[in-house]
Amino acid sequence: MSGVNVSICRSSIEPFHKVNDLSSLALITEGGGQRGVFTAGVLDVFMENNFNPFSLLIGASAGSLNLASYICNQRQHAYRVITEVTTKKHFFNYYNIFSNKGAMNLDWLIEETKTNLKLDWDTGKKNMKYKKVLACASCLYEDKAEFFDLSLGSWEDSLKASCSIPLLNRHPVYFNQKYWVDGGLSAPIPVEEAYNRGFKNLVVIRTNPKGTYSSHQWLKVAKKCLSKTKIATLIDMLLIHERNYERNEKFINDPPGDAVIYEIHPSKKLNASLVGSDLLSLHSDYEHGRKLGKYFLQYYNHLK
Template identity: 40%
Template sequence: MGYRIPVTLGNIEPLAYKPYKPGKIALVCEGGGQRGIFTAGVLDEFQRAGFNPFDLYIGTSAGAQNLSAFVCGQPGYARRVITRYTTSPHFFNPLRFVRGGHLIDLDWLVEETSKNMPLAMDTAEKLLLEGREFLMCACRSDDYTANYFAPTRENWLPVIKASSAIPGFYRMGVELDGVSYQDGGISDAIPVEGGLSPWRGHDRGDPHRAVRHVLHPAVDEAHGAVAERK
């Protein structure tokens, strides 16, 4: 025998369609060297479709390179860097490595790409002025902690190089503000950890300052929602 349920506003309200309204959204891109070409393809499709609802971009190593092309609005950029430049013997050279040099020459890579394929910094600056934020992760050489940089026109390429400086393969670290840094993948290969860290550290008024363990509002809201459900 069934139950009779009166059709009242109180009974049918839970069945009403309520559109999903997301909070802040972060786009996190991992490192991985030439495997980053998969991420490059995904981001190229995002750009082709005009899909960019993100408030925060965080990248490590190849992820930082891919996101640089994304925020600069340059589809195909990261793919060309990977297929044309990182396959060159000027960049990857085992013989040079056994003779005491770098296995991967980041100096050559940054110099050649900035000369032949400069990043569209003006486009990135306009995007970031909308209130969005871009962070690149690099690892301190002294204590191996993850640090997150908000790149500017002046330090963008050095920060990319620091985030990509694989120990041993690129024999010396990259110095930023008197501190040596190496590949961010050492301490935070998939840089969600920094966003979920319980310590706020990012000062929007000083974009040159490296910070440890950034807690961005976009991730803060998501983390709080998960905690409430528990």
């Protein structure tokens, strides 16, 4: 028997699904680089309404950065990081993509969240006494997801590991005696992890429209031609991401019988890209997220 998937989207108004128990809610946030501005819009509306009933929060890549702002209860923090930091050449520069520097400067982004756009970890730590916030990262040589508790150890290393996009970030992040790359490789939408931890009511914030699949068969052909190059290693990573994304998507669309998934997703492809987006596109996607955040809260209030 299948569980329930409820689509929260302006173009898809589903009947209210009454559930008996809304306790032990989990929140899962997808990555997507600058497309995470959509998630920032949703979470800002949640904060404006003092809405954080979640016992478990799990984010992958940009999704983990959004959760850091959310658990610290800082409205517009994630929006400002995306629009004021990730749009700067000091953070991302195409011309450095094949240099030793790499195109992406995660160290600078994290430094900004400690200085000019400082995260309020005093508030965050108080909130994490009652909630668990996990940042998903991928172990480079094991094709395995790891989930780092932001209340333990170095939150800086955990967030950097979760967001370290291969090729763009020149070197993987090294800590805990392992090399780590973007959590979106092994668990693009880490909904199964929440379910396996015993959470049956799952709120998932997506940065892609419902039913998004990526299938690049040409990558398999290219890999055969480039079998002993660094490009082949990158292709391997992309294929791993596609496989895991499809698995996560299937779980969301056809959840186990005891699960209810509330899926907040864009009604269409977002204007923003992974990187290199203009401010108009970012603001438009942020407002789209705000609208769906408000719609979800209206929906949620009908369930209580």
